[in-house]
Every structure is written in structure tokens, then in C-alpha cells.
């Protein structure tokens with residue numbers, strides 16, 4: 001904490017467009033003492049200590065030992081359920097449960113389970129508990145009483161335990177406890193998390209609070225989905241955010257109970273209760289400091305809870321309505337804004353759908369109408385951007401709007417974002433509403449290639465005409481240090497032809513390429529422009545398609561590559577005559593004549609199958625110009641099996 005030394009530094013950094021590492025300063029995460037603002041538990045099969053062994057195999061019983069430790073006096077009934085394993089209920093199973101302060105509900109699908117426990121059971125009969133004050137004594141007792149131990153697990157703060165019976169001959173001969181033991185084969189438990197930390201920014205005036213869950217990376221983890229259920233108290237303040245950090249290839253499946261909360265997740269996520277469509281997450285930093293800085297960046301200046309927990313498949317979290325939670329917010333201002341019955345509002349739905357995408361030149365809004373059905377009786381009449389002249393078009397299934405970034409009131413906010421607002425006229429039941437949804441659209445940090453037919457660089461196309469000038473533009477946002485970014489090379493690659501190096505080091509490389517003056521870079525966007533001609537000599541083979549491939553990079557060899565697929569168009573011939581019709585067939589013959597007699601024989605074969613004999617005569621090089629220029633596009637493919645490709649004709 002403490003006063004911030006110099007407000008000048010963040011300002012300077014902001015001017016330089018750098019992230020402010022100091023943003024997270026002044027908020028030192030501290031373990032929560034007293035009542036926690038949240039109750040969080042998660043499932044796991046990793047226990048603090050444990051072991052398995054095959055030592056019970058030669059005895060009359062399989063023996064499972066559970067030793068429970070508590071960080072705080074337990075306040076819930078511990079549920080232990082015993083399920084049959086691969087060989088059903090095994091041989092006279094024995095459960096040893098050491099948990100002196102517990103109230104426990106043990107249920108077993110195996111009727112002959114013998115239980116030794118010092119816990120207070122809500123039902124059932126038990127045998128005498130072991131007298132053991134240490135792990136060693138406990139294990140010695142089990143060993144000497146039953147002659148072997150099938151499994152041993154020490155657990156901390158469990159809410160429930162599921163134990164699967166079964167012995168494994170491939171287990172080690174003796175049960176020697178190991179720390180951080182993976183008991184996946186026979187045990188799953190849900191444990192309470194007591195490591196919640198929190199902090200708030202000293203000078204804050206806001207009630208906006210963040211809850212952060214940081215799933216610790218586990219290299220060998222096979223987990224692909226995490227189910228998180230969140231419940232909130234009545235009168236829960238709506239201006240909170242849930243930040244979920246994990247590996248990016250993880251899916252968060254969220255169920256909310258009475259919660260009205262923003263979500264930011266690093267994997268994909270879906271909100272089962274209101275909107276079970278997979279939504280894309282965003283890249284989140286993976287350190288404590290950077291995550292706090294991220295929350296601050298979004299103006300959530302209190303970290304109500306920060307929980308770093310191991311990889312898990314299920315998390316339950318409850319935002320508590322208690323004094324401690326209030327204390328955190330009361331340091332700021334009293335709660336003013338209460339939402340009694342949180343139900344999804346149209347503007348929240350749009351913030352979830354994020355229907356906007358940007359390139360470095362355009363903004364596009366696409367709303368799939370069926371997604372709006374989540375809200376009952378919602379009907380959208382009209383959508384515009386901040387500039388109401390920019391109105392979305394609609395068809396039966398979509399609303400669509402596309403505009404250049406320079407129009408429609410879009411503001412470039414620096415750091416790779418474009419800002420605008422959606423102004424929406426809607427009806428919900430009989431009620432008419434105008435809503436306004438301000439949004440930030442991320443401009444991807446990638447190289448964009450666009451091909452234009454004219455030097456106006458106006459309407460991009462994906463068709464390249466041979467022997468005609470074309471205009472290529474490469475551009476990219478690099479707002480940190482635009483000067484660092486250089487165009488390295490651009491190639492024109494077509495199947496069956498030598499690749500052509502058009503540009504190298506920003507200079508024209510091939511004849512027929514000219515570097516054009518682009519507009520000056522603004523908002524950190526660099527633009528390179530070229531004019532070039534794809535020259536194909538008369539009679540040369542023209543491919544159907546080609547790719548333009550450019551690479552830009554930084555001094556330190558970080559490169560950005562982009563490929564633009566284009567179709568190749570030969571102006572001499574309308575595209576629909578390709579490979580078919582009289583012109584094409586004459587083209588085959590003419591091309592073959594140029595290539596040589598051997599090939600002519602093969603092509604002649606095709607010809608003879610498709611043409612009446614009377615037309616079979618050598619074609620001379622003095623054939624009319626319009627025909628001679630229509631060289632065939634597929635000679636390459638007919639070369640290999642000339643007579644078998646009857647589909648050619």
C-alpha cells in the first residue's frame with residue numbers, strides 16, 4: 001500500500017502506450033482474515049499425502065484408510081460415499097475414517113462395509129476407532145489389525161469424499177505415503193479452499209469489485225472442461241466481474257444462481273443458465289500482478305477475492321453476504337445500486353455475444369437473430385452505430401453492418417482497440433426501449449493483405465487479372481513502436497510456376513513492380529503499397545489460382561506472415577469458357593502444338609473423342625489471335641494421363 005510516489009510515471013507510460021506495471025501496485029493481496037467474501041470449493045483427486053499398495057491382496061479384507069485434517073473447525077456435514085469398483089464390492093471391505101471433530105454421513109453401496117471411525121456418524125454402526133496420534137501409528141495399526149493396507153489418503157478440508165473400492169495387484173507392495181499423491185484411481189473429493197486473498201486500491205471511490213480465479217497450470221493435466229457454479233446473495237451488487245484465468249484450450253461451463261456479474265475468461269466459456277452457446281474468451285495474463293492490473297484496467301478497483309487453485313473439473317463458489325465482504329466494499333462507498341431480480345438484460349446479452357469484429361481497416365457487426373431468443377419476447381427493430389446513418393442491414397436470420405474504421409463515429413483508442421456504440425431500438429413484450437451498448441473491438445495484431453484493381457485502393461477483391469496492373473496493400477497495427485515494423489518480402493506463388501519475389505526489404509524486386517507512396521501511418525498503423533503486373537507471355541499457361549504471401553517483422557526476428565488466396569483471371573476469355581466449349585478445345589490443340597509432337601498425340605486422343613473427324617486437322621500457328629491467346633488452363637493435368645481423362649472434354 002502506501003501513497004504512490006509519483007503520478008507522473010503512469011502518465012508517461014500511458015503516453016508511450018505501454019502497459020503500466022504500477023497499476024497493480026497499491027493493491028497488495030493479503031490472505032483474508034476473518035470471514036471470507038467467498039466460499040469456494042473444488043474437486044480434486046490429488047491428496048496432500050497418500051499411497052496405495054497390494055499388501056492387502058493376501059489377506060481377508062481390502063482396507064482403505066482416510067485421515068481428515070481441518071484448517072478451521074468444520075461447519076458442514078462431511079459426506080463419504082463408497083462405490084463398488086471393478087470387482088464389485090471386493091472382499092469384505094474395511095473403511096478406517098479418522099476425523100475426531102467430524103459429523104459424517106457415510107453411505108455405501110456395499111452392504112458389508114466395516115467402518116472404524118471416531119467421527120460422529122448420523123446413522124449406522126461402527127467398530128472401535130484406532131488409537132493413533134500420528135500417521136505412522138495409524139498405518140501400523142491398520143497393518144497389524146488387517147495384515148495389509150489397500151489405500152491411505154490424508155485429506156484437508158473435504159466437503160465430500162467419494163471412494164471407489166478395488167485392489168490393484170500392480171500397486172507397490174507396501175503403502176509408503178507420498179506428498180501430493182494422485183489418488184485418481186480410487187478417490188475424488190471436493191475440498192474447501194482457504195487461501196482466498198484480497199485487496200483494494202487505496203484511493204478508490206468505486207464499488208466495482210473483481211473476483212479472480214486462477215487455475216494453476218498442470219503440465220500433464222487432461223482436463224478440457226471446468227464446471228463452475230456460482231451463487232450470489234440476494235441483493236447482490238451487480239457491478240462485479242468474475243475473471244477466470246486458465247490454459248486457453250479449456251472450456252469454462254458456468255452456472256449462475258441469482259448472479260448478475262460480468263465474466264472474463266481466458267478459455268472459451270458458456271453460461272449454462274442463461275446462454276449456453278460457446279463464447280470466445282480473451283487472452284488473460286498469467287501472473288497475480290498482471291491479473292490485478294487487468295481488473296484495474298477495467299475499472300474494478302477492489303479485488304474482492306483472488307483464488308489460485310489447482311487444475312480441477314468442478315468449482316463451486318458462493319459470494320457471501322457477510323460483514324467481511326461488506327467491509328471490503330464499505331471502505332469504498334456504501335452500496336447504492338441493487339438489482340433485485342437479476343435476469344439477463346439486452347445490453348448484457350450483447351456484451352456476451354460480442355458481435356463485433358475488426359480488422360485494421362474495418363468494423364463488422366453480425367448478430368445472429370436466433371441468439372436473441374434467450375431473452376423472452378425480445379424483438380430488435382433497428383441497430384445503428386454511434387453515427388445513426390450507419391444502419392445495420394437485415395435478412396431473415398442476421399443483422400449485419402460493415403463500416404470502415406474511419407467512419408460511423410468509430411474512435412481508435414490506442415492499444416489495438418476501436419471504440420463505438422450500438423444504438424438499438426427494441427421491444428420487449430409491449431415495452432419499447434432504446435438501448436446503447438458501448439463496446440471495444442479488438443484490432444488483431446496481424447498483417448493484413450488486400451488486393452485492389454485500381455490505385456484508389458478502395459474496394460478490395462480476390463481476383464488477379466493476368467497482364468494487367470494490380471495493387472497490393474500490406475498493413476498492420478503495431479502501436480507500441482510502429483517504426484520497428486518492416487515489410488520483409490512478398491511473393492506471388494502459383495501452382496506449377498516458379499514463385500515470383502515481388503518485394504524484398506520494402507524494395508521492388510521484380511520488373512513490373514513499383515513501390516507506391518502509402519498514406520502516412522496513423523494510430524500506429526503501418527501501410528505498404530505496390531503496383532505489379534502478373535505477366536504471362538502469350539501462350540503461357542495460366543493457373544486458376546495463386547497466393548500472395550507477405551512477411552513483416554521486427555528487428556528481433558519476430559515475424560508476421562500472411563497469405564492471400566486469389567483466383568487468376570485471364571481477360572482474354574470470359575471465365576465461364578474455361579476448359580469447355582470450342583475455344584477451349586482449340587486451345588488444347590494449340591497449346592499442344594507448341595509443346596511438341598509427343599504431347600500432341602495424347603491431346604489428339606482427347607480431341608478425337610470429343611470432335612467429329614471432319615474437324616481433325618493440324619492447327620497452324622497462324623490461327624486467329626483470339627484463339628491463339630486462349631491457351632488451355634489444364635495442360636499440366638492432361639500431361640500425365642492424356643487418354644484416360646475423358647472428363648476433360
Ligand SMILES: *[C@@H]1O[C@H](CO)[C@@H](O)[C@H](O)[C@H]1NC(C)=O
Pocket residue numbers: 077079081105106107122
Ligand atoms: C446422507 O447421504 C445420502 C446419500 O448422499 C443422502 O441421501 C442422505 O440424505 C444424507 N443424509 C443426510 C442427513 O444428509
Ligand SMILES: *[C@@H]1O[C@H](CO)[C@@H](O)[C@H](O)[C@H]1NC(C)=O
Pocket residue numbers: 225226227253272313314
Ligand atoms: C459439467 O456440466 C455439464 C452440463 O451441466 C455436464 O454435462 C458435465 O458432465 C459436467 N462436467 C463435469 C466434469 O462435471
Ligand SMILES: *[C@@H]1O[C@H](CO)[C@@H](O)[C@H](O)[C@H]1NC(C)=O
Pocket residue numbers: 219222223224247249
Ligand atoms: C492444452 O494446451 C497445453 C499447452 O498450452 C497442452 O500441453 C495440452 O496438451 C493442451 N490440452 C489439450 C486437451 O489440447
Ligand SMILES: *[C@@H]1O[C@H](CO)[C@@H](O)[C@H](O)[C@H]1NC(C)=O
Pocket residue numbers: 297298299
Ligand atoms: C474507467 O474509468 C475512467 C474514468 O472514470 C474512464 O475514463 C474509462 O473509460 C473507464 N474504463 C473502462 C474500461 O470502463
Ligand SMILES: *[C@@H]1O[C@H](CO)[C@@H](O)[C@H](O)[C@H]1NC(C)=O
Pocket residue numbers: 395396397398400
Ligand atoms: C443473411 O445474411 C447472412 C450474411 O450474409 C448469410 O450468411 C445468411 O445466410 C443470410 N440469411 C438468409 C436467410 O438469407
Ligand SMILES: *[C@@H]1O[C@H](CO)[C@@H](O)[C@H](O)[C@H]1NC(C)=O
Pocket residue numbers: 554556557558
Ligand atoms: C521481439 O520484440 C517484441 C516487441 O518488442 C516482443 O513482443 C517479442 O517477444 C520479441 N521477440 C523476441 C524473440 O525477443
